[in-house]
Amino acid sequence: xxxxxxxxxIAVVGAGxxxxxxxxxxxxxxxxxxLVDVKENIVNNGLAKIKEGLKKAQIKGKLEEGVxxxxxxxxxxxxxxxxxxVKESDFVFEAIVEKLDVKKQVCxxxxxxxxxxxxxxxNTSTFRITDIAKDSNKPENVIGMHxxxxxxxxxxxxxxxxxxxxxxxxxxGVEIGKRLSCLKGKRFSVRIEKESPGFIANRLLMPPIIYxxxxxxxxxxxxxxxxxxxxxxxxxxxxxxxxxELTDYLGVDTTYNVLKSYEKMFSPDFxxxxxxxxxxxxxxxxxxxxxxxxxxxxxxxxxxxxxxxxILNPEMxxxxxxxxxxKLLEDGIVSGYKIIDDVMLAGASMPGPFGPGKRNYEKWxxxxxxxxxxxxxxxxxxxxxxxxxxxxxxxx
Ligand code: NAI
Numbered sequence: 465x466x467x468x469x470x471x472x473x474i475a476v477v478g479a480g481x482x483x484x485x486x487x488x489x490x491x492x493x494x495x496x497x498x499l500v501d502v503k504e505n506i507v508n509n510g511l512a513k514i515k516e517g518l519k520k521a522q523i524k525g526k527l528e529e530g531v532x533x534x535x536x537x538x539x540x541x542x543x544x545x546x547x548x549x550v551k552e553s554d555f556v557f558e559a560i561v562e563k564l565d566v567k568k569q570v571c572x573x574x575x576x577x578x579x580x581x582x583x584x585x586x587n588t589s590t591f592r593i594t595d596i597a598k599d600s601n602k603p604e605n606v607i608g609m610h611x612x613x614x615x616x617x618x619x620x621x622x623x624x625x626x627x628x629x630x631x632x633x634x635x636x637g638v639e640i641g642k643r644l645s646c647l648k649g650k651r652f653s654v655r656i657e658k659e660s661p662g663f664i665a666n667r668l669l670m671p672p673i674i675y676x677x678x679x680x681x682x683x684x685x686x687x688x689x690x691x692x693x694x695x696x697x698x699x700x701x702x703x704x705x706x707x708x709e710l711t712d713y714l715g716v717d718t719t720y721n722v723l724k725s726y727e728k729m730f731s732p733d734f735x736x737x738x739x740x741x742x743x744x745x746x747x748x749x750x751x752x753x754x755x756x757x758x759x760x761x762x763x764x765x766x767x768x769x770x771x772x773x774x775i776l777n778p779e780m781x782x783x784x785x786x787x788x789x790x791k792l793l794e795d796g797i798v799s800g801y802k803i804i805d806d807v808m809l810a811g812a813s814m815p816g817p818f819g820p821g822k823r824n825y826e827k828w829x830x831x832x833x834x835x836x837x838x839x840x841x842x843x844x845x846x847x848x849x850x851x852x853x854x855x856x857x858x859x860x
Contacts (some may be wrong), residue, residue: 465632466581466605468639471554475500477546477570478559479510482587485615486557487540488517492527492645497540500549507542514540517616526647546570550578555640557609559587562721567596575600583633585609585623585640589718590725592661593626603628607637610663612811613714619646620811622663624656652810660797661729664807667797668817670726670734671788672781673719674841676707677737679776684739690757691765692773697781707776708757709765711740712750716757720744733843780835783828783846786817790849793858800860818855825853 472495476487479501487499491514499514501507518533527536543549550556556574560566567586574584584606586596597606607629612618621641625634634655641653660667683693694706711719719740726734736744743749743756750756758765789804798804805816821828829846836845849855 466554466583466636468636470581471583471636471640472496473498473552473554475550475553475556475574476559477501477549477556477574478561478587479507479542480559481613482611482615483557483559484510484513485517485613486559486587486611486644488514488521488616489644489646489651490557491536491540492518492521493643495539498549498553499540499542500544500546501542502544504544507544511537511540511542521616521647524647526645546573547577550574550582553578553582555636556582556584557587558584559611562589562591562718562725564591564595567591568599571596571606572600575602575605581605583607583636585637587611589666590661590722590729592659592729593624593629594659595626597626597628604630605633607633608663609637609641610665612665616645616647618811618813619648619650620652620654620665620807622654622656622665622807622811624663625659627659652806654803654807656797658795658797660792660795662726664792664798664804665811666722667792668785668788668804668808669812670722671844672784673723674733674844675780675784675835675839676711676776677723677740678839678841679707680739681737682775683773686775688773688775691767692771693776694767695769695772696774696776697778698767698769706767709767712756712758712760712765714750715752716740716743716748716750731843733841777831779824779828780831782817782820783824783831784844786821786825786828787832787844787846787850789817789821790847790855793855794847794849800858801855802859821850822853822856825850825855 474490474495475498476483477500479499487497490497521527586608593608597603608624610622623637638653638655644651690708694708697706720736723734723736748755751760754761801818805818808816829851832846
């Protein structure tokens with residue numbers, strides 16, 4: 465039985481954009497942190513990003529008054545040798561590349577070399593915790609903890625079990641989640657009782673990409689400029705950015721890889737379309753590579769919202785999310801829809817589908833049925849709970 469008060473040393477494996485964010489909020493919460501990656505220059509870059517992040521937090525008055533940043537940074541050490549780095553770790557966050565075999569290797573190595581009580585929390589976007597933990601010597605101590613980008617500002621963290629995870633490990637994960645800092649307020653640490661690859665938010669966010677990827681391919685065939693597709697979406701203000709800009713922002717390859725995993729786990733309908741595949745093959749990965757759908761070399765692209773393509777219906781994304789949310793309820797992943805809407809707001813900064821869904825479920829079910837008819841994307845067929853409106857009684 466692990467006691468939360470015994471958790472003092474935290475290791476974060478992976479010093480990329482998620483890893484250094486998690487390390488920063490753990491430092492701000494008072495933990496001792498070891499940041500681990502495969503190369504010296506990567507951990508040093510992570511360290512510099514944490515320092516930069518702490519300076520911003522200080523300017524916003526989010527750090528304890530009078531405590532110099534150097535004091536906080538003195539609780540952070542770095543390593544490029546995972547086995548020795550976790551020798552005294554009580555809790556390990558894994559935020560490495562989204563590849564199952566690499567995550568499994570790291571999980572095994574951490575569990576072999578850390579103290580027996582150590583808990584391993586994977587920030588995977590797609591994989592089953594059961595699969596990551598399967599060959600480790602302590603699968604009962606492996607959980608999923610899914611953060612959102614940027615970690616310091618997005619207060620939500622979803623915490624989930626694998627098949628062998630103990631309730632105690634899950635409890636500790638939820639509690640650590642609550643204690644980690646967030647610049648926008650209290651951290652919202654969500655306990656998910658039943659394993660669901662993609663947790664809640666990604667389960668809702670990925671199926672609309674089946675539709676969007678289909679739209680990208682149609683737009684390409686018709687020679688429609690990408691900014692007109694973004695303008696279609698932005699005009700209705702249902703999602704914070706247009707789909708091309710958002711894909712660029714998150715990383716075209718990230719979307720592509722998640723779709724490939726979902727294709728294997730859920731349905732062939734998730735297979736990335738021609739446009740997404742071509743962008744990845746050309747190395748046009750979005751904001752991080754300077755070019756994706758849009759040119760990012762001079763910063764955020766300026767989208768002219770006045771010229772629309774008129775082929776993307778933003779309501780479809782809400783309809784698809786409502787359907788997926790209803791499937792989560794049907795599968796018993798969550799017992800009421802309020803938690804789904806709360807996660808979407810706190811994690812993805814967008815309203816969940818259930819508020820408008822209560823009024824629109826009949827119209828949206830029909831929209832989905834019509835889309836399935838023309839696209840043959842059967843995964844998007846509305847489920848019974850959505851069609852019947854039965855979810856309305858399941859608020860909680
Ligand atoms: P990233 O590419 O920025 O960073 C990954 C880091 O892991 C790299 O620095 C890489 O050198 C390091 N790494 C790879 N193999 C390693 C190993 N064996 N040992 C130690 N370090 C290793 O990726 P990012 O975006 O930070 O994502 C990390 C994880 O977080 C992924 O699983 C991703 O699916 C998940 N995630 C990402 C979100 C996002 O918006 N970027 C949101 C939520 C979860």
